Amino acid sequence: MGKKAVVLLSGGLDSATSAAIALTGGYELIALSCRYGQRHVKELRAAAAVAKFLGVKEHYEIDVNLSQWGGSALTDESIAIPRTGVQIDIIPITYVPGRNTVFIALALSLAEAKEAEAIYLGINAVDYSGYPDCRPEYLGAYQHLAGLSSKAGIEGKGARLVAPLIEWTKVEIVRKAIDLGVPIDLTWSCYNGGESPCGVCDSCRIRDSALREAGYKTSDN
Amino acid sequence: MGKKAVVLLSGGLDSATSAAIALTGGYELIALSCRYGQRHVKELRAAAAVAKFLGVKEHYEIDVNLSQWGGSALTDESIAIPRTGVQIDIIPITYVPGRNTVFIALALSLAEAKEAEAIYLGINAVDYSGYPDCRPEYLGAYQHLAGLSSKAGIEGKGARLVAPLIEWTKVEIVRKAIDLGVPIDLTWSCYNGGESPCGVCDSCRIRDSALREAGYKTSDN
Numbered sequence: 001m002g003k004k005a006v007v008l009l010s011g012g013l014d015s016a017t018s019a020a021i022a023l024t025g026g027y028e029l030i031a032l033s034c035r036y037g038q039r040h041v042k043e044l045r046a047a048a049a050v051a052k053f054l055g056v057k058e059h060y061e062i063d064v065n066l067s068q069w070g071g072s073a074l075t076d077e078s079i080a081i082p083r084t085g086v087q088i089d090i091i092p093i094t095y096v097p098g099r100n101t102v103f104i105a106l107a108l109s110l111a112e113a114k115e116a117e118a119i120y121l122g123i124n125a126v127d128y129s130g131y132p133d134c135r136p137e138y139l140g141a142y143q144h145l146a147g148l149s150s151k152a153g154i155e156g157k158g159a160r161l162v163a164p165l166i167e168w169t170k171v172e173i174v175r176k177a178i179d180l181g182v183p184i185d186l187t188w189s190c191y192n193g194g195e196s197p198c199g200v201c202d203s204c205r206i207r208d209s210a211l212r213e214a215g216y217k218t219s220d221n
Numbered sequence: 222m223g224k225k226a227v228v229l230l231s232g233g234l235d236s237a238t239s240a241a242i243a244l245t246g247g248y249e250l251i252a253l254s255c256r257y258g259q260r261h262v263k264e265l266r267a268a269a270a271v272a273k274f275l276g277v278k279e280h281y282e283i284d285v286n287l288s289q290w291g292g293s294a295l296t297d298e299s300i301a302i303p304r305t306g307v308q309i310d311i312i313p314i315t316y317v318p319g320r321n322t323v324f325i326a327l328a329l330s331l332a333e334a335k336e337a338e339a340i341y342l343g344i345n346a347v348d349y350s351g352y353p354d355c356r357p358e359y360l361g362a363y364q365h366l367a368g369l370s371s372k373a374g375i376e377g378k379g380a381r382l383v384a385p386l387i388e389w390t391k392v393e394i395v396r397k398a399i400d401l402g403v404p405i406d407l408t409w410s411c412y413n414g415g416e417s418p419c420g421v422c423d424s425c426r427i428r429d430s431a432l433r434e435a436g437y438k439t440s441d442n
Contacts, residue, residue: 064285064327071334091372098330101370105326106285109319113292138369145362149322149354151312 002028004116006107006159009033009051009059011043013187013207014165015122016050017173020180021164022120023054031059032110034103036096037067037075039193046188053183058114062106072096074191081191083200091132092202094191100133104142104161111159112152121163124173139163170210178216223249225337227328227380230254230272230280232264234408234428235386236343237271238394241401242385243341244275252280253331255324257317258288258296260414267409274404279335283327293317295412302412304421312353313423315412321354325363325382332380333373342384345394360384391431399437 005027007019022029033047044061051059067075073082073093082093100123107119123134132138143161147153165173177184189207190197197204226248228240243250254268265282272280288296294303294314303314321344328340344355353359364382368374386394398405410428411418418425 060289062286062289065283066327066330068281068283069331069334091375095372096330097333097373098326098371101329101366102323102326105319105323106287108322109287109317110290112318113290132372132375133370135369138366141362141366141369145322145359145366148356148359148362150319151316151353152318154312154353 002026004028004030004114005118005120005162006030006032006111006114006116007056007120008103008107008122009047010122011046011050011187012122012189012203013177013182013184014124014173015047016054016182016184016187017177017180018120018122018164019050019054019056020177020182022118022162024180025118027118029054029056029058030110030114030116031056032103032107033059033061034106035061035063035065036099036102037065039074039077040188040191042193043188046186049186050183053186060110064102064106066096066099066102081201083198086202086205094202095131098133100131100138101142108146108150108159112150115152115157116159118160118162121161122165123163124165124168124170126167126169134166136166139166170206171213174210174214174216178214184211184216223247225249225251225335226339226341226383227251227253227332227335227337228277228341229324229328229343230268231343232267232271232408233343233410233424234398234403234405235345235394236268237275237403237405237408238398238401239341239343239385240271240275240277241398241403243339243383245401246339248339250275250277250279251331251335251337252277253328254280254282255327256282256284256286257320257323258286260295260298261409261412263414264409267407270407271404274407281331285323285327287317287320287323302419302422304419307423307426315423316352319354321352321359322363329367329371329380333371336373336378337380339381339383342382343386344384345386345391346388347390355387357387360387391427392434395431395435395437399435405432405437
């Protein structure tokens with residue numbers, strides 16, 4: 001049996017690229033996707049398509065309904081998704097309280113149960129600087145906690161948290177995705193779960209601009 | 222509106238006591254219980270009964286099915302619950318990978334969404350020394366992570382993790398429970414989800430012995 005890595009797969013471009021990078025490291029992938037009450041739940045279909053494309057044999061989808069207590073435009077239909085452009089240096093209303101902390105906790109549980117060596121994350125600190133749980137110091141604190149929290153960690157066999165994209169710009173991510181043959185057209189980034197991407201939410205704006213700059217042509221742009 | 226605290230309520234004696242302690246601090250309680258695939262899912266009925274008894278107005282129950290990937294006798298019916306007595310200095314098979322890390326992450330999400338000041342936990346390092354995620358150093362690392370992970374944390378308004386029982390013996394917990402009028406008979410601790418407590422799993426043994434030592438009489442002992 002080969003060495004294993006858990007990959008958090010949202011269905012978006014970043015996590016698909018992170019998974020493709022994990023594959024280049026020779027890992028057998030175990031994918032994990034979370035149904036957390038996001039309005040763009042169709043990203044989970046994208047996650048399944050990406051996992052299939054990448055040859056992932058084990059893909060878990062877990063319900064963890066953070067929308068029960070609201071607090072974000074991504075999980076609360078009564079809060080509008082901003083459409084007017086990306087604001088910098090503020091925490092956006094699309095921030096979901098504790099989301100990455102919950103997702104990484106679930107990945108640690110899965111990694112420990114499956115004896116995986118690494119957890120690959122698509123988090124990125126550059127374009128999403130307003131999200132507190134996408135920063136290197138956050139990840140470092142989580143790695144420290146992971147070493148103390150688990151049977152495997154205490155035995156020195158805990159999973160490493162790997163966030164290969166954390167310091168990259170979105171254009172650098174797109175270029176790496178193209179380079180590795182990531183199925184960009186299968187990924188879904190739009191915060192609105194419509195028939196086609198809205199083009200005006202922060203996620204669409206950042207993605208579309210990076211795709212254009214990298215010279216990538218999709219049916220959307 | 223008064224100050225709020227999230228309490229993780231499993232349905233067991235420890236978390237009920239922790240909740241009662243939070244009440245003495247003048248908090249309005251928001252309870253959180255997790256359906257994680259535990260075989261003793263009836264503890265959730267106990268959690269609801271305890272919440273009602275304590276006058277909790279807001280009680281969330283969240284599905285987060287850690288049993289999907291197994292790895293513990295508590296979530297995997299094919300692994301037997303040990304019956305032969307408590308072993309010390311080993312991590313027991315009833316340890317669930319990442320469970321407390323997941324539960325605390327969920328509590329942090331809820332606390333942030335509701336602007337709660339504190340999170341009360343029933344974790345205890347003494348009788349369950351074999352569980353890595355019940356130790357003070359684990360909790361300290363989580364508090365550090367919490368300060369970095371959240372919008373509230375960065376703004377200096379993040380919730381404090383409070384584990385009042387962490388250094389107590391089980392007998393001390395029972396004495397405090399009696400003192401505060403915790404409805405001990407409503408709580409459920411047995412790892413087996415049978416009609417009545419099995420009396421031979423680690424959890425029953427530790428509880429029953431402490432109840433006897435504290436002089437508490439239930440229908441079970």
